[in-house]
Amino acid sequence: xxxxxxxxxxxxxxxxxxxxxxxxxxxxxxxxxxxxxxxxxxxxxxxxxxxxxxxxxxxxxxxxxxxxxxxxxxxxxxxxxxxxxxxxxxxxxxxxxxxxxxxxxxxxxxxxxxxxxxxxxxxxxxxxxxxxxxxxxxxxxxxxxxxxxxxxxxxxxxxxxxxxxxxxxxxxxxxxxxxxxxxxxxxxxxxxxxxxxxxxxxxxxxxxxxxxxxxxxxxxxxxxxxxxxxxxxxxxxxxxxxxxxxxxxxxxxxxxxxxxxxxxxxxxxxxxxxxxxxxxxxxxxxxxxxxxxxxxxxxxxxxxxxxxxxxxxxxxxxxxxxxxxxxxxxxxxxxxxxxxxxxxxxxxxxxxxxxxxxxxxxxxxxxxxxxxxxxxxxxxxxxxxxxxxxxxxxxxxxxxxxxxxxxxxxxxxxxxxxxxxxxxxxxxxxxxxxxxxxxxxxxxxxxxxxxxxxxxxxxxxxxxxxxxxxxxxxxxxxxxxxxxxxxxxxxxxxxxxxxxxxxxxxxxxxxxxxxxxxxxxxxxxxxxxx
Numbered sequence: 139x140x141x142x143x144x145x146x147x148x149x150x151x152x153x154x155x156x157x158x159x160x161x162x163x164x165x166x167x168x169x170x171x172x173x174x175x176x177x178x179x180x181x182x183x184x185x186x187x188x189x190x191x192x193x194x195x196x197x198x199x200x201x202x203x204x205x206x207x208x209x210x211x212x213x214x215x216x217x218x219x220x221x222x223x224x225x226x227x228x229x230x231x232x233x234x235x236x237x238x239x240x241x242x243x244x245x246x247x248x249x250x251x252x253x254x255x256x257x258x259x260x261x262x263x264x265x266x267x268x269x270x271x272x273x274x275x276x277x278x279x280x281x282x283x284x285x286x287x288x289x290x291x292x293x294x295x296x297x298x299x300x301x302x303x304x305x306x307x308x309x310x311x312x313x314x315x316x317x318x319x320x321x322x323x324x325x326x327x328x329x330x331x332x333x334x335x336x337x338x339x340x341x342x343x344x345x346x347x348x349x350x351x352x353x354x355x356x357x358x359x360x361x362x363x364x365x366x367x368x369x370x371x372x373x374x375x376x377x378x379x380x381x382x383x384x385x386x387x388x389x390x391x392x393x394x395x396x397x398x399x400x401x402x403x404x405x406x407x408x409x410x411x412x413x414x415x416x417x418x419x420x421x422x423x424x425x426x427x428x429x430x431x432x433x434x435x436x437x438x439x440x441x442x443x444x445x446x447x448x449x450x451x452x453x454x455x456x457x458x459x460x461x462x463x464x465x466x467x468x469x470x471x472x473x474x475x476x477x478x479x480x481x482x483x484x485x486x487x488x489x490x491x492x493x494x495x496x497x498x499x500x501x502x503x504x505x506x507x508x509x510x511x512x513x514x515x516x517x518x519x520x521x522x523x524x525x526x527x528x529x530x531x532x533x534x535x536x537x538x539x540x541x542x543x544x545x546x547x548x549x550x551x552x553x554x555x556x557x558x559x560x561x562x563x564x565x566x567x568x569x570x571x572x573x574x575x576x577x578x579x580x581x582x583x584x585x586x587x588x589x590x591x592x593x594x595x596x597x598x599x600x601x602x603x604x605x606x607x608x609x610x611x612x613x614x615x616x617x618x619x620x621x622x623x624x625x626x627x628x629x630x631x632x633x634x635x636x637x638x639x640x641x642x643x644x645x646x647x648x649x650x651x652x653x654x655x656x657x658x659x660x661x662x663x664x665x666x667x668x
Contacts, residue, residue, distance in 0.1 A: 149200050151182050151480040155291045155378075156564060158479040158559055161234060161242040161385075162200065162293045163464075164267060165285050165300040166250040168214035169196050180210075187278035187288045194468040196267075200290055213595040215453035223342040224250040226299040226453060230464025232451055234297075235572035236490045237468025240475065243293065244369070245286045253344070264304040269367040275376065284364055288371075292384045294479070294558065295385050295467045298364065300462060302389040305357035306347035335365040346446070346456040350393030358419040361435045368439055369482045377564075380402065380439075380619040381558040383541075383551075386445040386472070387461030388524055390496075391415065400665060406499050409520065410445075416523055422512050422544040438541045438548035440547055441466070444524045448493035459495055466525055469536055470555075480600040480637070482539045484639035491534055494527050503528050503537060512545045520617070525551070553637045556600055560633065563591050568629075576629055584631055585614040592635060602636040 178504065179202050180193050192199050196212065203209050208230050216225030227244070234242055247266040255263075266285045274280045275288055287293060349357060364384055371379030391411050421437045443462035452460040465488055473483040502520040512520060520526060526537045539551045548554050567587045574580045592610040595601055603609030614631035623630055 151179060152576040153292050156562065157241075157474075158294050158562075159240060159293050159443065159474040160290075160292045160496065161239060161295040161297055162245065162287060162290055162382075163227055163231055163234075163242060163297045163299065163466050164245040164286070165298055166248050166263060167225065167227045167244065167246050168265075169246065170210075170212060170214055175199070175201055187276070187281075189278065192278070194308060196246055198245065198286065200245050200286045202241070202243055203231070204241050206232055209235075209244065215418055215593065221454065222252050222305055223344065223456040224300075224453065226250070226303060226461055229449075229452060230299040230456055233449060233460065233464035233490070234468040234471070236449075236451075237465055237488060238472030238475070238534070239468045240471065240485075240572045243286075245283070247283050249631040251300070252619075260304050261313065263300075264360065267300065267304070268363050271617060282368060284409055287379060287464075288376050289370075293378075293382055294474070294546065294555075296364070296368070296382050296469060297385050297463050297467050298460050299387065299463055300359055300388060301357060302347040302349065305353050305360065305389065307353050307392065308351050310596075315383050316619060319631045342456050344456055347389060349389045350392045353392065354389070354419055358435050359600075359614060361386060363439050365435065365439050369437075369573065372649070375591060376510050381562045381565075383441055383470075383558070384556065385443065385463050385467045387446065387463040387471050388442045390446060390459075395594070400565060404462065407494060409499050409502050412520060413517075416520075417515075420523070422515060436542055436544045437663075438543040439648050441540070442524050442542055444520070444526055445494045445496055445498065447491050447527060450490040450492070450494060450554045451558055457495075462525075462527060465491055465527075466536070470539075478598055478600060479559060480552050480595070481599075482550075482552050484539050486536070487532075488527070488534060488536065491527070494529075494534070495610055498526070498528070502526075505538075510546065522549075547668075556595070556637055560587050560591065560595070560635075564588060564631075564633075567591075574626055576624065578627065581631075585612050588612045588614070588631060588633055592633065602638045608636075619649075 142345045152349045173196070174180075175196060181195050183199055184190070188199050203214065208226070209215065209228070209266065213228060214220060214225065214231065216228040227246075229246060231242065238542065248263050251260060251263070251455045267557065270280050270282045271284050272280050273282075273285045274450065284296065284298070287296060320378060337496050361384070368379045368384065369381055391408070399511075419434070421434055422436070427624040437487070445462070447462050447465055448461050448466070450457055452458045466483075468487050469483045469488060470479070473479065473481060473486045498520060501525060504519060505521055506519065510516075510522060520536045523540070523542070525540055527534065531553075541551050541554050543554070548557075563653055567584065576584075589612045590611060592601065593606055596606050597607045601609035611634050612631065614629070617633050618630045
């Protein structure tokens with residue numbers, strides 16, 4: 139050997155699968171001219187099977203970002219000469235970091251919606267965003283749109299901010315005015331005179347996306363397609379998908395008269411329209427195992443934000459209105475880092491948000507004084523069904539942190555996130571024991587590991603009870619498994635706990651198969667308290 143050559147390779151991104159604050163934004167954004175994925179990220183993407191062509195084009199590849207500066211070094215942040223006020227993905231990523239988010243992925247599937255896009259062009263962009271019907275986990279070329287989530291084991295929140303724009307029909311009319319452009323010859327002004335001319339922001343003549351009743355059906359079908367992909371991850375052995383939450387903006391209704399709403403922003407008619415839409419797309423019945431159908435998006439895997447927001451950077455968007463999913467996801471991420479993801483994000487004050495639109499009647503912003511009864515179609519305020527933003531004596535706040543689940547068990551979003559934390563931690567524990575012999579020694583080790591996990595959660599006030607015995611129980615022995623389970627190498631552990639923010643008792647059954655080619659399966663089942 140005549141010499142030694144050191145070939146320095148860039149450090150691969152560090153992926154912590156135990157995190158509960160990482161988001162993935164999937165949608166439409168422009169790539170800046172000459173921009174490229176950093177070398178370390180490109181090398182990591184190649185290990186995931188992505189081709190150099192995909193990485194160079196920055197198309198359907200998850201780009202890891204930890205700062206807003208990193209985003210606009212690759213992607214167009216909006217507000218440039220190339221935009222049309224539809225840079226919703228850029229705006230939501232900006233708000234995510236502004237609220238305290240620390241890490242996210244951006245999966246670009248195309249350029250933002252343009253005025254020249256007809257229905258066919260918008261449909262093509264929507265198809266590129268939604269799960270690929272020809273998806274194969276081992277084929278990176280089919281891992282398009284939200285299917286990129288299959289290789290992102292640290293993601294907790296999924297955001298698709300372009301869905302309202304892609305689901306909306308042609309707007310009913312334009313609002314706003316084009317600013318008057320000064321005419322006449324240019325003149326020099328003495329330097330001593332300060333320029334007191336107000337800064338002129340670009341004004342768009344189109345309205346923000348608004349949906350008709352038919353549009354809402356299409357929007358709900360798209361939401362359901364993403365939810366079905368997430369909850370069916372167990373079938374494809376992509377267990378991490380069931381630990382993700384889809385955070386979406388509830389779209390604005392097109393039938394609303396913009397002028398009337400501006401004069402009377404607390405219109406009860408608007409609230410009634412929203413209730414009718416929710417009743418049609420989110421009926422009050424429980425779907426087994428969290429599965430959804432295109433006619434129903436009532437799911438604990440979905441969290442809907444409303445109303446739309448005005449932020450310090452939303453002037454680059456149509457009507458200066460920003461969908462709330464970016465701000466909501468940023469608050470959830472910051473809450474996970476500061477207080478624990480199993481706590482309510484309503485305690486976290488939003489940053490850079492100064493208004494909501496449209497305003498809602500006061501009765502829609504107050505929680506019910508009596509316990510809610512589901513499945514009886516009784517009236518329920520919007521604060522019980524959507525994650526609402528609104529004004530309080532201490533300023534603009536997130537008023538409710540709820541999922542779209544039609545019941546008390548998983549309606550509280552902190553409870554659903556707590557279950558995800560337990561399932562994720564248990565899955566990581568099971569991966570270390572998957573090749574062990576299925577017997578009493580393994581059962582005891584798994585039970586001790588789960589007991590330690592639950593004790594830690596109890597010490598962090600995530601569980602309700604004066605002692606660990608009152609807060610949870612863990613069983614992993616012959617009583618949790620049948621002879622058929624043992625014969626097929628399946629290990630079942632049962633965890634029952636009382637979440638701190640609910641009076642319900644949650645029972646989680648953790649299933650693991652042992653053997654060289656086996657897999658692990660996790661299911662969560664609810665045991666109603668009596």
